[in-house]
Amino acid sequence: MLALGIVLFTALLLLAITYLRRKSPAVLRRIEAFERLNRVVGLAVENGTRLHISLGRGNLFTARGASALAGLAMLRRLAERTSMSDRPPIVTSGDASLSILSQDTLQAGYRAAGAEDQYRVSTGRLAGLTPFAYAAGTIPVTRDEMVSANVVIGDFGAEAALLVEAADREDTHLIAASDNLSAQSILYASAQDPLIGEELFASGAYMGAGISHEASLQVQDILRWLVIVAIVGGSLLKLMGII
């Protein structure tokens, strides 16, 4: 009952803030990774190189699917912005359903930019179904396909280090985020621009995916404060022997 209450409260809060946000756009704090991403997207279009978006292995039937959905929201914006490029972006994923959704999202981005005829189904690829098969299937894309920037966003494990290393070897830009704690620590140690914690879910808002994404960030902040109050309050009550 409590869980359902939390879901309903969050949904109502999201709808209310989305409605209120229509009049006043959000002011977002500066995250260097997103600023750099905006720059490298523009550069990739100008110099005729390619963007590689790696969506990870987030299975949509598990909680890990949320990071994949966050990656798809980002992909939608990136596809729209780079559809006019000489070399279209390539998307790799490690889950079959996610791979089909990535093709659908790419096509939607091209359609929104009025360039649907430029869309090629081969740009949304399934790279491998196990962690290392996925890494082994993704590395050649970074190496052989004129990629100038890699966006690694989604559910990854330790194999993320191999993707980062491949991007480093080719001297390409890399923006990386994962919902997995091991991958986050690896990305912190090895990536130029790692996104830590829930910053992964902020990607839509920073890429201009709409008011609902900005409202989501605000709801997350409100819920985080409620969690803090609950933890501190619960600890104090426990200390006083009330609960």
Place this chain on the structure above:
Amino acid sequence: MRILTAVIAMASGLIVLLGYFYPLDALTQLRIMLTDWAIIIAAMAVLIGIANLVFVQMDKIRKREKNSIYGGLLVLALIATFGLGLIFGPGHQFMRLAVDAIIVPVEASLMAILAVTLVYASIRLLRRRADVMTVIFLLVAVIFLIAMMPTPFGPVPGDWLVTQFAGMFSRGGARGLLIGIALGTLLTGIRVLFGIDRPYGGN
């Protein structure tokens, strides 16, 4: 069509969610049926994904792209494994050999490369980002490794204290990150459930 796909997705999502919260017989049956359908669709998606993989590699070979020979090798191995699996079944000795003699050693080699890559990344970390947080990150990683590693002389003195003390902070930090991720997951799920985000049907 786009509205129809959104309505079907939202209705399915809400039924499955309600089925979890209210285990009424009718709702549970409906939830199980929808989940079974989803599993069948996921299995079909794997076949489509593999077909996509083959087409991409064949296209590379046809255009004589760089390193396309590996694509050819992949397609050949796929056809051979698939054929043997169909003829002998997945439990046959040949299939076990394909896993034990090829896939496991290859993945183990990648794991070994990963270990070297991580050590190299740690060495380069200070050159890449020289700030207080980086120094703390490296120090904690080294202290943890020393405290946890087996030595020929037995445990390092004070290792229990180190793991407990440093572990207290790292566990707290990990929980903080996980709470943030859980909140992000909740909001992303709600956006999809209510059709605000629709990463399907070409929206």
